[in-house]
Amino acid sequence: MYNPLGTSEDGEWIELMNISAATADLSNLTFAGIDYTFPLGFTLAPDARVVVVKNQTEFASLYNTAGVNIAPGDFSTSSLSNSGEQIALIDAIGLDARRFKYNDKDPWPTSPDGDGFSIVLISPKTIPDHSLPNNWRASTIPGGSPGKVDNTTFTGDPNADNDGDGLTALLEYALGSVQGDAGFSPEAIPSSGIDLFEDGTGNFKEYLTLTYRRNLAADDILFEVEVSSDLMSWDPLRTTAVSAISNEDGTETVIWRSLTPIEDQERNFIRLRVAQKP
Numbered sequence: 001m002y003n004p005l006g007t008s009e010d011g012e013w014i015e016l017m018n019i020s021a022a023t024a025d026l027s028n029l030t031f032a033g034i035d036y037t038f039p040l041g042f043t044l045a046p047d048a049r050v051v052v053v054k055n056q057t058e059f060a061s062l063y064n065t066a067g068v069n070i071a072p073g074d075f076s077t078s079s080l081s082n083s084g085e086q087i088a089l090i091d092a093i094g095l096d097a098r099r100f101k102y103n104d105k106d107p108w109p110t111s112p113d114g115d116g117f118s119i120v121l122i123s124p125k126t127i128p129d130h131s132l133p134n135n136w137r138a139s140t141i142p143g144g145s146p147g148k149v150d151n152t153t154f155t156g157d158p159n160a161d162n163d164g165d166g167l168t169a170l171l172e173y174a175l176g177s178v179q180g181d182a183g184f185s186p187e188a189i190p191s192s193g194i195d196l197f198e199d200g201t202g203n204f205k206e207y208l209t210l211t212y213r214r215n216l217a218a219d220d221i222l223f224e225v226e227v228s229s230d231l232m233s234w235d236p237l238r239t240t241a242v243s244a245i246s247n248e249d250g251t252e253t254v255i256w257r258s259l260t261p262i263e264d265q266e267r268n269f270i271r272l273r274v275a276q277k278p
Contacts, residue, residue: 001144002080003104005116009079013118013146015051017090017262019125026050029097033087038071043136051146054079068147083111100130102214108133111246120145120198123219123277138246140216151219154276156184173221174274176215178250188213190272197242197257205261209242210270213251225256231269239270 004011014034018024024044030037036052044050052071053059059070080087084103091097104113112119117138122128128135140150158170167177177188190212196204210225226234242255258268 001112001118001146002102003082003112003114004062005114005142008058010055010076011062012054012075012080013051014080015049015146016044016125017049018046019127021046028092029089031075031087032090032099033078033085034075034080034230036071036073036075039073042067042071049147054205062143063146065147070147084108084222093165094100098130102136103133106243107241109136109138109246109252111138111248111252115248116142117246118146120144126277134241137216137244138252140250142248150217152215152217153220154218156278158276163236166205170221170276171274174218174221176218176249177213192270194262195257198240199261202223205263207257207261208270209255209257210239211253211255212272213247213253216246216250216252219278222275222277224256224275226271226273227258228269228271229265229267234271234273236273 001011001013014031018233023046026038026042026044027040028037031052048069050069050071051073056070056074059065063068082104084101084105086099086101088099089097102108102119104110109119111117118137120137121130122135122137139145144150154170154173156169158168160169161167162169175188175190193209193211194206195209197207199205208227214222214223215221224236225239226236227238228234238259239256240259242257244252244254246252258270262268
C-alpha cells in the first residue's frame with residue numbers, strides 16, 4: 001500500500017511472502033526505498049507472509065490484525081513514493097534479494113494511487129517479473145488484505161454453462177460475471193474498437209483495441225490478448241497494455257491495443273484468450 005486514502009501516509013505497508021519450501025531467514029535484510037531492516041533471528045515459514053508497516057498504531061486502527069504476521073518496528077521515518085520508485089530488498093552482504101521499480105501511471109494499475117487500494121503481485125509462486133506492470137493488479141477490496149490471501153481458485157467444470165447464457169463457467173469466473181444469472185450485463189463481454197494513441201513520435205494514430213473486464217481475484221487465470229491478420233495464426237507479442245482501472249466491485253476494466261497502427265496493416269483481428277494456469 002503506497003498511497004492510502006487521505007492525506008496521511010501512515011497507512012502504508014509492504015507484504016512479503018516466502019514462496020519456497022524452506023524457512024527463510026530474513027535477519028538483517030534491509031529495504032532500499034524505505035528505512036527498515038529485519039531484526040536478527042527473524043524467520044518466515046514456507047507460504048507465510050509478513051507485513052512491514054509505516055506506523056504500528058495507524059495500521060492497527062485500519063485493519064483487523066488477528067492472525068496477521070506484523071514485523072517488529074516500522075518505517076515511520078520514511079515513505080513509499082506516491083508516484084512510483086525503485087524499491088529493493090538487500091541481504092546482509094549487500095546483494096539484491098529483489099529489486100524493481102513500480103509506477104502509478106498506465107499501464108500500471110492506477111487505482112492504488114490514492115483510491116484506497118493496494119497493489120498486488122499476481123501469482124507470486126510463479127516468480128513473475130516484478131518490473132512488468134502486467135504482473136500486478138489492484139487489490140480486490142479497498143485497503144487491501146495485508147497478511148492474508150487476496151485471490152480465489154476456480155473449481156468445477158470449466159466448460160459448463162449451467163445458466164444457459166452462452167458463456168462457460170470458466171469465462172464467467174475470469175470476467176467477473178455472475179454464474180447462475182442468464183441475464184449477464186453487456187459490459188462483462190470483451191469488446192473491440194479503434195482508438196487514438198500517441199505513437200512515440202508525438203503523432204496520434206488509430207490502433208485496434210480490446211477492452212475487457214477481469215475478476216481481480218482470479219490469479220489462477222491466464223489472460224492473453226492476441227492479434228491476427230488471417231484468423232489462423234494468433235500472436236500475443238503484437239499487443240501492449242494501455243490501462244487497468246478498478247471498478248471497485250472486485251473487477252477491473254483492462255484495455256489493450258495493437259503494437260502497430262491500423263494504417264500500417266492491411267487487416268487485423270484481435271481477441272482475448274482465457275485459460276487456467278498450469
